[in-house]
Amino acid sequence: MEYAKNILETIGNTPLVKLNKLTEELPCMVLAKYETFNPGNSVKDRMALKMVEDAEADGRLKPGGTIIEGTSGNTGMGLALAAVVKGYKCIFVTTDKQSKEKVDILKAVGAEVIVCPTDVAPDDARSYYSVSKRLGDETPNSWYVNQYDNPSNAIAHYQSTGPEIWKQTDGKVTHFVVGVGTGGTISGVGKFLKEQNPNIKIWGIDTYGSVFKKYHETGIFDENEIYPYVTEGIGEDILPENVDFKIIDGFTKVTDKDAAVYTQKLAKEEGMFLGNSAGAAIKGVLQLKEYFSKDDVVVVLFHDHGSRYVGKMFNNEWMREMGYID
Numbered sequence: 001m002e003y004a005k006n007i008l009e010t011i012g013n014t015p016l017v018k019l020n021k022l023t024e025e026l027p028c029m030v031l032a033k034y035e036t037f038n039p040g041n042s043v044k045d046r047m048a049l050k051m052v053e054d055a056e057a058d059g060r061l062k063p064g065g066t067i068i069e070g071t072s073g074n075t076g077m078g079l080a081l082a083a084v085v086k087g088y089k090c091i092f093v094t095t096d097k098q099s100k101e102k103v104d105i106l107k108a109v110g111a112e113v114i115v116c117p118t119d120v121a122p123d124d125a126r127s128y129y130s131v132s133k134r135l136g137d138e139t140p141n142s143w144y145v146n147q148y149d150n151p152s153n154a155i156a157h158y159q160s161t162g163p164e165i166w167k168q169t170d171g172k173v174t175h176f177v178v179g180v181g182t183g184g185t186i187s188g189v190g191k192f193l194k195e196q197n198p199n200i201k202i203w204g205i206d207t208y209g210s211v212f213k214k215y216h217e218t219g220i221f222d223e224n225e226i227y228p229y230v231t232e233g234i235g236e237d238i239l240p241e242n243v244d245f246k247i248i249d250g251f252t253k254v255t256d257k258d259a260a261v262y263t264q265k266l267a268k269e270e271g272m273f274l275g276n277s278a279g280a281a282i283k284g285v286l287q288l289k290e291y292f293s294k295d296d297v298v299v300v301l302f303h304d305h306g307s308r309y310v311g312k313m314f315n316n317e318w319m320r321e322m323g324y325i326d
């Protein structure tokens with residue numbers, strides 16, 4: 001018999017899928033690292049499991065403990081799956097900007113979810129950074145994960161996602177393009193790929209309203225870059241320790257409208273029913289056209305599944321209200 005001993009054993013080894021129609025205007029091949037094949041439907045299962053295993057190994061997470069994290073949903077899902085299998089409790093803190101589906105899904109796998117306002121400064125006591133830190137301090141036998149600064153996040157991608165991409169492309173990958181939030185994915189994959197071949201270019205996708213692109217280009221943390229935006233999962237108003245700016249060759253910013261429109265296009269033109277950051281990522285790849293030539297192999301990573309966005313980017317009424325479609 002061939003079976004996984006539990007659901008956590010099915011994490012990783014996701015397919016690489018060629019894009020055909022949306023990338024017709026590019027001179028090169030574009031392959032998607034298709035992370036929705038993970039059991040929690042996102043790439044975050046990988047780092048969630050790694051963070052839990054490392055915390056168990058060094059005693060930060062003890063039997064019967066409570067896992068506490070500020071999460072927009074996908075990391076929470078990964079942590080919740082690990083918690084169910086391994087016998088922990090979960091409390092997640094998220095913002096009122098996140099789709100309702102994401103919150104409901106976390107509750108479905110047994111987590112407690114606390115929703116905080118988006119439009120407050122990170123050091124405000126009501127912010128989701130502050131509330132999750134406070135709960136971590138106050139809850140007995142708890143472990144505050146902190147995916148932004150937890151090194152196990154990027155290490156998970158260095159040990160699994162990066163090597164998979166290298167093997168699946170037979171070492172032919174020339175560019176890696178991915179949305180950046182905590183920075184774990186780009187930093188772990190980017191470090192691994194550059195160690196195999198330093199000529200591989202690593203591009204981050206950023207949003208308008210986020211600090212990454214300007215910081216990368218100037219070294220300046222510019223608060224004027226920070227304002228509310230719609231795109232989910234990428235961009236930040238802080239500099240997480242997991243973003244390794246040295247291994248990143250450049251950032252391109254994608255508008256909220258383009259990210260939403262391309263999320264729909266991926267579903268309708270490629271049959272890829274994916275989340276909002278996948279729309280941003282593929283539009284970012286198209287924006288980088290001038291950097292690609294004929295024999296290049298561009299790998300773009302798609303983080304999560306479309307089911308979490310049916311009330312937003314896949315709802316034409318919402319798209320019209322936002323002014324994204326006529």
Ligand code: PMP
Nearest residue numbers: 180181182183184185233277303
């Ligand atoms: N897309 C989605 C949907 C996400 O949930 C995240 C994580 N915040 C990202 C992209 C960014 O990934 P990372 O945190 O590894 O930079």
